[in-house]
Amino acid sequence: MSQYWSHLIHGLTPYVPGEQPKINNLIKLNTNENPYGPSPKVLIALQKEASESLRLYPDPNSDVLRKAIASFHDLESSNVFVGNGSDEVLAHTFNALLNHDKPILFPDITYSFYPVYCGLYEIAFETIPLNDSFEIQVDDYLKPNGGIIFPNPNAPTGRSLALSEIERLLKTNTSSVVVIDEAYVDFGAESAVGLIKKYPQLLVTHTLSKARSLAGLRVGYAVGNPDLIEALHRVKDSFNSYPLDRFAQAGAIAAMEDKAYFEETCHKVISTRTHLVKELTDLGFEVLPSGANFIFAKHTKKDAEVISAGLRDKNIIVRHFKKPERIAQFLRITVGTNAECAALVSELKQLV
Template identity: 45%
Template sequence: MSRFWNKKTNAIEPYVAGEQPREGQKIIKLNTNENPYPPSPRIGALLKDFNEERLRLYPDTSCTALREAFAEFYGVRPTQIFCGNGSDEVLAFAFRAFFESGPDAPPLLTPDISYSFYPVYAELFDIPLKKIPLREDFSIAPEDYLYPEGGVAIANPNAPTGLALPVDSIRRILDANPDRVVLIDEAYACFGGPSCIGLLKEYPNLLIIGTLSKSHSLAGLRLGFAIGSEELIEGIQRIRDSFNSYPVDTLAQKTAEAAVRDRAWHEENTRKIVATRERVREAFRAMGFKMTDSKANFLFVRPDGISASELYTKLKNKGILVRYFGKPRISEYLRISVGTDEQMTELIKAVRELRGGDEEGE
């Protein structure tokens, strides 16, 4: 707290990012849902040949070539794409562009357990927020979003539960909110969750948010995007140009374009992560752990024979980082990112040791 801060700065509760180990630390990092594999080899070749002379000029504010690559990948028009400095920035611009602020504004609807940046942005921009409780099994009840308010923001698959709504359920929500933006955050959709891309032709109020952090191993690059109708994209651009007209630098644009165009790498990488996720799921199930049917690159796990907080601490002491939230309803769960097969084998071995059971046959 500082006497120089304004009331908003003093009052806001910022987002708390997952722990990042120092470079050189020998850590198995399974706490922030990064992709465990290197990005497309095309990126290494691009970086070797990149002409640093280009860095003296401002980047293409429209991200023209990158938007064309995304448009080809998703089967939409380039004018339906917006690119930003990470999906968090894109989300912030979208919240500012489409959801009304002030005490008399209709509330934005979002799940009570979801990506924790949503309430931060709502507070920052004075957007009234109505948190809709998840069902007992952590699933989203679409019928709770069929009463038009100030808009809808849903992560699909949801975080940290990994559960996904079917497209037909999202269609129902869109039908019930024709005059409000329905924001679907598909950060994890490529790992088994259904995508709403096919609904874009029918619903001008649908905005899909994506990222290259998980799907393309580019968390360190910071590249997020939105897909929607031209009028929604124009709205986000107006907000962007009220903050920073050049959010995506030249090197990031070229690197991201190379990654998006390597579809074969993306498909194989996704296949490996999903296969590892299912192998680890079976190992945890054999230990008696409870889990959601995660369609993301992580598992949402309730340990058996040891508390979540204790397991989190003991794994950390062994050099394995997972995510513990310590919040109501999910304080007995851990979110565990899917690493390489070797990393996950080490995790399973450590968990077996820590819970005191010799279960090599499981």
């Protein structure tokens, strides 16, 4: 608190990311990282970047990367915007496309960075309650708004919305932007990317942090009509010309190109998730249906805080949000390797 702070700063409530503990031998199931490392082709591409060329600026427009992303999705480069993690892409999206006179809409239980962006850009918002099964109900969003955003699958619930429902929303909601945040889509939900050419108000955001095992590299992107993408470029070029360094661009290009490794990794995570859900259900957990690389689960008898603390004592970290009340008894557990999940189940057997 200071006379030197801009007025805005006093009122900000920053986002608090999941803990990144600096301890070894942890089973870290709290921030939805991929249990498998990036493609070997990515590592080779990255090694080449550790060179004298680092004295030179990277390509400010990330042209080769944008082309690789466009090619993966069967789109054009003009449909693609890239940023320093999908968090930066989302920040620019809130500023460039979701800042209008009417309040924007998002679920009451969702990615907790959304209200933080609204604070940063002074955007009014209204939260729409999930139903009792923690599902997004499209009908609740069919009203005047300055924009709509939700993740699919939603976080931290893991529940997916059918593509037909998203299309129903797009058919009705034509005068404001609809952002589908597909950070976790590759683990089992239906992507809306195929609807971009049909709906000019649709923006879809992706990250390379989850399905492409590159949380440490900070690359995310948005795809949409060139008109929406131009707005994002305008705000990016008024903020930081070079958000993606030489490593981020080279690694991300190789990751987008290695489709086989990407698919294999997603398949392994989905397979482990199926097994984990069964085991947790057997232990008395209620597990929401998940299309993501995490599950959201509540034990029928044992308190979530007690379970979370008990696991922590055994060097296993999961995420317990505590608030709001509706999810206070849930734990969000990242799907790890088979061995990590077996260790988790083994400890839970003692705890519950």
